Amino acid sequence: MPIRSIPGAAALSRFRLDALNQRLAPLAARIVAVSETFVAFGVAPEISDAQLAEVLQWGAPVEAPASAGVVRYVAPRLGTRSPWSSKATDILHRCGLAVERVERVLCYQFAQWPEQPAQIEQIEALLHDPMTQSVLRDPAEFADLHRHPAAAPLVYVATDLPALTEANQRLGLALSEDELEYLAARYAQLGRAASDAELMMFAQANSEHCRHKVFNASWTIDGIDQSSSLFGHIKHTHASTPQxxxxxxxxxxxxxxxHVGQRFLADAQGRYRATTEPVHLAxxxxxxxxxxxxxxxxxxxxxxxxxxxxxxxxxxxxxxxxxxxxxxxxxxxxxxxxxxxxxxxxxxxxxxxxxxxxxxxxxxxxxxxxxxxxxxxxxxxxxxxxxxxxxxxxxxxxxxxxxxxxxxxxxAADVEKCLLREGDIVIVLGGPAMLIGLGGGAASSQASGIGSAARDFASVQRDNPEMERRCQEVIDRCIALGEANPIVSIHDVGAGGLSNAIPELLHDSGVGGCIDLGAVLNDDPGMSPMQIWCNEAQERYVLGLRPQSLPRFIELAERERCLYAAVGTATAVEHLSVRLGDTKVIDLPMDVLFGKAPKMHRQAIGHQPQAGVxxxxxxxxxxxxxxxxxxxxxxxxxxxxxxxxxxxxxxxxxxxxxxxxxxxxxxxxxxxxxxxxxxxxxxxxxxxxxxxxxxxxxxxx
The missing domain is CATH 3.30.1330.10 (PurM-like, N-terminal domain)
Incomplete structure (x- = not known):
């Protein structure tokens, strides 16, 4: 596929460039310029570089300084598509320019460069985020941005206790011995092996981060059984004074x-009017x-x-x-x-x-x-x-x-969620799936330092506030419809990704669901089914809609240029079925995920602090x-x-x-x-x- 490179302006201010050089100084390296390069794929022959530059460039292009030597390029992670690309490609299309895809690459020009491989490796690590970016050494490698690896397969795990214990360690699930025994017993009843997607989903949904197991635990302190959990004490205030x-x-x-206040909203005819109503606080x-x-x-x-x-x-x-x-x-x-x-x-x-x-x-x-x-x-x-x-x-x-x-x-009309019914549509609103933030709920629930450094880093989400703003604009437009608000129920996508948010959305209404994982927007085609289902890519929500509300919702989402996908439907039977093509990724009764997993019990001995010096x-x-x-x-x-x-x-x-x-x-x-x-x-x-x-x-x- 033909590739065009359009030079761009400086990518870092002098202040930020100096700060980066301070971090590079111990490695005997110094940057003299950081600029943008726009890489366009599939450009129609009749479109000139000048036309592309007119849309993409925002300042004077940076020329290579006379002292520049070694160059490194920081691009989106190979095989993925960046959020910037989705937005910029859409803008080019709306400007009438036929371009399949455009990406933004940062060009680092060095005046000093070490010879030791270990130092070079450290420099490249400082320049990029390995979860979302790759370091390239030659413009010829830009073609690799458009090559997509084959999707990783679904992996099955034996469900005897030793095999689950090994998977718990290998996948960083942070499950306790009691929880592993619970899983072994439930899968013995099902009579089959578990998919890695099912195990990761269970781990995130039942992590300390999501279920507050310590705060919901029973306690024995100084040999005396306590009448209430920590969460019970916290909730006591509301129970005593709910006013x-x-x-x-x-x-x-x-x-x-x-209080009663005014909200400025557009009516059904598109005219903005002040409406006086109670304004409750979230x-x-x-x-x-x-x-x-x-x-x-x-x-x-x-x-x-x-x-x-x-x-x-x-x-x-x-x-x-x-x-x-x-x-x-x-x-x-x-x-x-x-x-x-x-x-x-x-x-x-x-x-x-x-x-x-x-x-x-x-x-x-x-x-x-x-x-x-x-x-x-x-x-x-x-x-x-x-x-x-x-x-x-x-x-x-x-x-x-x-x-x-x-x-x-x-x-006031939106304070309580409504219940989903059989046939209601499950929507994922927001950005595409990417291999970032995998296993965050479990990773944050372990004692510090137990997991590997690479797994800890991979568990950290990456932010995209612009996408979250677009999502919020769609939610605002739905709210403004008043009684015609199409949202039946809504949850945000956080720890555990869709594997936590969609089951929670369904479970709250006492329903199950059939989910098509292939319908999920995905900017990383190399991900396995488990990774698509469990990644925590930002910024996303899951919503339940009545089927008759879907056209109106689509109209609002498209008006706000917000990504969305209808990924499945609610079912009367409380069973979760997730498929990717012909592959059964998840096939579980909902009570396996939300059933009575073993409750934690903690013992403690009181410690009276001693007066210091x-x-x-x-x-x-x-x-x-x-x-x-x-x-x-x-x-x-x-x-x-x-x-x-x-x-x-x-x-x-x-x-x-x-x-x-x-x-x-x-x-x-x-x-x-x-x-x-x-x-x-x-x-x-x-x-x-x-x-x-x-x-x-x-x-x-």
Missing amino acids: GTLVAYKDNAAVLAG IKVETHNHPTAIAPHAGAATGAGGEIRDEGATGRGARPKAGLTGFTVSHLRFADAPQPWEQPRPLPQHLASARRIMVEGPIGAAAFNNEFGRPALGGYFRTFEHFPERLDQGYAYDKPIMIAGGLGSVR ALNLATIEPLDALLRVLRFPAVASKQFLITIGDRTVGGLSHRDQMVGPWQTPVADVAVTLADFEGYSGEAMSMGERTPLAVLDARAAA
Whole structure:
């Protein structure tokens, strides 16, 4: 197939280029330019390079500097299609240019380059994300972008206990011995082997991440059986005082009763009108700790994105309004600015450093909020370590807390999900499947460092806020139809991918489903059925629609240029059947997945913290003490975490972090407005007392 290469503009600012060169300096390498190259496949002969350049180029093309020597090209992972390509190819088609596909490749031009193979390997690793990108050494390799490997096969696993134990380790399923025995017994009843897709699906759906097994466990503390689980204690507040709460602990977000306000919506004739109605609140907070510890930027970005999707997938659809972000890490340990509270100790090599997390993580979360179009109005930042006696016994946040939260609005008619019926259509809304984020639910449920580094990295999702914005626009258009809202039920696609979201959608309504895996949009043809079913590619939702609503929904999705696929139907019998062509990928009763798997029981011995050595201030000057306090991250200015994000997008922000004429970041609360006319609204704040929690958890709470 003929290939054309169109030179592009500089791909990195001088600031980012300098930062990259700082990371490359220890490897004896220096980049002098990073530019774009657009690679077009299947261009009609009558289309000139000038016509392509007119659409693709946004600045003056970069010419190779005189000092440039070695060149490396970073392209989408071979055999896959990037989200950028899908969008750019669509734009070219709408401009009347007949092009089969166009991809964006980054060209790194080096003035210095080492000779040692080990250093070259490290440099190439720094330049790309192996889950989504490949490094090429010659433009002749661009042709490989359009070659697709053969699809990997479905793998069957024997279901005796030793075979399941081996698969548990090999696939990183993080299943307990009790759960493996449960699977062995259920498959013995079915009288057949298990597919790797079934095992991976079970592992994700029953992971700690998804099922909160520790929080739902029974406990024996100091020899005394406890009357309630940890989750029971958490839910007790709502059980005792349910007033004002409309939905709790049964949807993707909770819903609180709100005020009457105005919503500006288009009517059936396409005219926008103000409608006065109750504006209820969808609220959600979740953590994304494991991914942020492995890949801080992507982990924090997808943490924010996942929380936004949870809000949007509440009831029959809701609209995110404002967010908050928080980080707790170990001490930062700047090499050129050591602090007296930072004790030297061994740090885990398989996790990102606290400094790297706080350099990259907040940027990732802010970037997603910015690009999606949601203001971030609150949060916190804490560093904490406590080793009172020995450096191998104490507390530290080497595995960080990355918390994402927010609130949105939901119409009264959409607070509760409806039930799917036999024949209802299952829709996947959003981006295509790609081999990213595989096994994230299980990976985040293991103790840190148990899984392989490669598997940990593969489990981290990659963000695509623009696609999530398109999905949200479709949801908003459905909500605006009022009683004609075509969404019967909706869930976001997170941990476990479709293998978790679709069964959950069906199970909530007490139905089964027949799913055609071949109908799932797929940008990685080399994936196996298990990988298509279980990957966590962003950003996707699953919806249930009545058959008669499908044409209207398709019209809305196409208007918003949002990808969608009708992948199956609901069945009256609670059985899940997933096929890819003639291959049965999943063939299970729903109660195997959602049945009574063994309940965890935990035993613990109470520990009474001992009073530490009294603080000795005799050798510290007052000025030095003051400067130490002001330098401590929990006290120091958080402005660098605030000004990286938009705080007014949407027009309903009333109180952000910056206060007074000098815009000092000292606000105690974030406040949003219910609408553009009235004076009612919502307030949210976040607090934490980590140092006190070490001594008295009850007092800290």
